[in-house]
Amino acid sequence: MSKKIKCAIGVDLGGTNIKVGIVSSEGKTIKKTSLITEAEKGPDNVINQIKKGIYSILSGNEIRLKGIGIGAPGVVTLETGTVQNPPNFPGWEKIELGKIIKKEFGFPVHVENDANAAAVGELIFGAGQKYDSFVMVTLGTGVGGGVIMDKKLFRGEFGAAGEIGHITIDFNGPKCNCGSFGCIEAYIGNQYLVNSIKNELPAHPNSLINELIEQDYINLTPKIIDMAAQRGDEYAVSVIKNVGRYLGAALASVSNLLDISTFIIGGGVAGFGKPLFDEVVKTASSRVLKPLQNRVKVLPARLKNDAGIKGASALVYYITG
């Protein structure tokens, strides 16, 4: 008889893809698959895609399944696993996703907001294992986050806590997609960042970036900035430092409010690495209240590939221990 290892299924529900994986209690992805979300076809179709993904990943595996974790965009109510108004999911208002998936498969199902799931992922499997309290920050198209206090997710009144991206660093600053002004996301969210570089590049004709993008702005990505900076391009380095300064200012507000001084940073822009992290620490340390000054720590997220799947599966281990 084969020895069955204890596993959880993680479902990373994204606007474009649904990623499903089996993750061991040590955080190893044993098997994974990916399906198109087809969000535009409406919620029933999305739910069917999720089911299809779970069935396909389960078939032919002898595992001892502890449960299914789902990381979803939007506001999530824990008790019923209800997902409310996920952005870019037309026709999806309030769906009791947890209940539906539990009914289909019979296993315990834990649904959580995807940014919160990422924080739980780092807590259970990643850089957060060593810390009781930290704030997870994800730098991508948006700037997301999750707050872990005493090994527990801080969810707020309706599970929407941790919106680091919409901390204002300048109340008269650039307009943010959320409708407010000067949110940190409006400075360092991928698109905002790329746009501001587009505006500035003409003033830096000798920057390596121009060469790397072959004079075509469509090729401009955070990755390109990183390449230019690594080759010593001054303007690219200044871009990264500015990202660090903006983020450091936002995180100082977060630290002062929460009295939590460890930050774990993931997502594409976190790929800027040490130059970014150094600047974040420097800025945040210089701006937080005195008792916090020597405590500020900024660490890279440890879950990289499959972070979404692992975060979702971590929800199962987080709840059941």
Added chain:
Amino acid sequence: MSKKIKCAIGVDLGGTNIKVGIVSSEGKTIKKTSLITEAEKGPDNVINQIKKGIYSILSGNEIRLKGIGIGAPGVVTLETGTVQNPPNFPGWEKIELGKIIKKEFGFPVHVENDANAAAVGELIFGAGQKYDSFVMVTLGTGVGGGVIMDKKLFRGEFGAAGEIGHITIDFNGPKCNCGSFGCIEAYIGNQYLVNSIKNELPAHPNSLINELIEQDYINLTPKIIDMAAQRGDEYAVSVIKNVGRYLGAALASVSNLLDISTFIIGGGVAGFGKPLFDEVVKTASSRVLKPLQNRVKVLPARLKNDAGIKGASALVYYITG
């Protein structure tokens, strides 16, 4: 035999005065006294003053004492009731104040940071009774705060959470006493507010404020601004609205991060009343994320006189129920 009512002692340890009172479980101050802190004479003297205050308030009263609560400036460690580096208390590094007072009187003693005690005061006796979660904001010389989540104080890693005053609203803004820039305190803390009005008043020679202060800036206080605004002075009204806008911007960041949308505001500047509160709600609502927009509530603190004593005594009821 006299009927003994259940009571707690509240000690409000301030830099200038120590206020001590007996507070009933309904939040009524039964008796109170005040002593000079004499902080400059060092911690032993301050501790003696506290003891003296408690002895004097206890004498001649037939009460059933549940315990003693102390609200103190600085960082407080709950288990030992240790008060660390309270500002303006020379020579006071780390004092196990809770232990010392417990040893002297034999009753349970609960020490907490004064801003946190104010939040607990509103939770147990004040405007927060009706809410599971809210953020307390105190507008005075400094801008302080405390976070209540699910009827519990959110303390952070070392009990210093809730420093609303040092949320940045403009990372390039005016220098704050804390060393950072653009903290909300650097806009609306009493002294900053008064100073900025001093700078602006010459450009408003017809403002009633000039008359009310009898052309002497020493008479300039938030109370005067309020009087002028109530008499229709345009400049005074604009000052209050600006305070509301600044504060609203800071509270929007707080709401987005914590997913808590009820705010209770106390302290002198809160005396601006409805014009201030309306502007805070308007600004915060326009800046928070969509799901929060209709939920933002800003209420005046209910504990006014004896707020410090009541907040401190509330610690006893908060812990013991």
